[in-house]
Amino acid sequence: MGHADIFLNRTERPARIPALGFTGKGLIAMQIYPVKVGMMQCNCYLMLSEQKNAAVIDPGGQPDKLIEMAKELGATIRMVLITHAHFDHIGGMEALCRETGANLYMTHEEADMLRHPGMYEKRYLQKGVLDESLLTQELREGDVLTLDELTIEVIGCPGHSPMGAAYRVGDTLFTGDTLFAGTVGRTDLEGGDWDALMGSLRKLCDLPGDYRVLPGHSGETTLERERKYNPYVKQAYAGRQ
Numbered sequence: 351m352g353h354a355d356i357f358l359n360r361t362e363r364p365a366r367i368p369a370l371g372f373t374g375k376g377l378i379a380m381q382i383y384p385v386k387v388g389m390m391q392c393n394c395y396l397m398l399s400e401q402k403n404a405a406v407i408d409p410g411g412q413p414d415k416l417i418e419m420a421k422e423l424g425a426t427i428r429m430v431l432i433t434h435a436h437f438d439h440i441g442g443m444e445a446l447c448r449e450t451g452a453n454l455y456m457t458h459e460e461a462d463m464l465r466h467p468g469m470y471e472k473r474y475l476q477k478g479v480l481d482e483s484l485l486t487q488e489l490r491e492g493d494v495l496t497l498d499e500l501t502i503e504v505i506g507c508p509g510h511s512p513m514g515a516a517y518r519v520g521d522t523l524f525t526g527d528t529l530f531a532g533t534v535g536r537t538d539l540e541g542g543d544w545d546a547l548m549g550s551l552r553k554l555c556d557l558p559g560d561y562r563v564l565p566g567h568s569g570e571t572t573l574e575r576e577r578k579y580n581p582y583v584k585q586a587y588a589g590r591q
């Protein structure tokens with residue numbers, strides 16, 4: 351499936367990404383729908399449980415579009431999961447949480463970035479102050495959230511930002527701006543750290559087996575493909591084997 355196939359135009363019916371989730375009942379087919387939102391066209395994802403409760407990963411903008419999409423799918427938005435607090439991933443977060451009453455999750459460090467905005471956040475978020483009443487839980491490495499039968503595991507990924515989260519669900523990894531198809535996120539913004547990013551790449555690539563990788567920008571990939579061909583992943587392991 352080409353990259354162009356899986357991303358939506360506003361007029362198209364939501365396209366489902368085939369994925370598998372592990373549950374108490376064994377393997378089930380997960381429903382994940384990608385959608386590009388906001389000025390930067392960040393990849394946002396709607397992930398549905400069997401009962402059609404939805405988690406939205408990185409609502410970077412256009413909350414109305416996401417609400418409309420959920421409605422079309424017959425889904426109820428229950429959770430909002432943030433990979434990291436850059437404006438292109440959280441632009442629609444507050445409005446979406448207010449509108450739907452969904453629980454909001456991000457790591458402690460990313461929430462802190464919003465509490466103490468530096469130049470970057472001030473410039474792009476304008477206000478940069480987190481509405482604490484919307485934040486359900488500050489996540490830490492290894493935390494596990496559940497959405498009905500789906501288990502969502504938090505993998506701490508510092509480097510692109512103070513503590514980005516990758517979310518592992520079944521055979522799928524949502525990697526935010528840590529790992530992209532063939533490349534990685536920049537580390538020149540506030541809180542960025544190249545060595546930390548290299549460590550995060552190793553942490554992801556050390557996961558046993560293969561995963562479908564759904565990143566914050568550009569097309570989807572697989573962990574195995576990135577292990578083989580991503581020059582930054584090779585760099586992360588250079589001198590360590």
Ligand SMILES: [Zn+2]
Pocket residue numbers: 434436510511527535
């Ligand atoms: Zn970012």
Ligand SMILES: [Zn+2]
Pocket residue numbers: 392436438439527566567
């Ligand atoms: Zn981004």
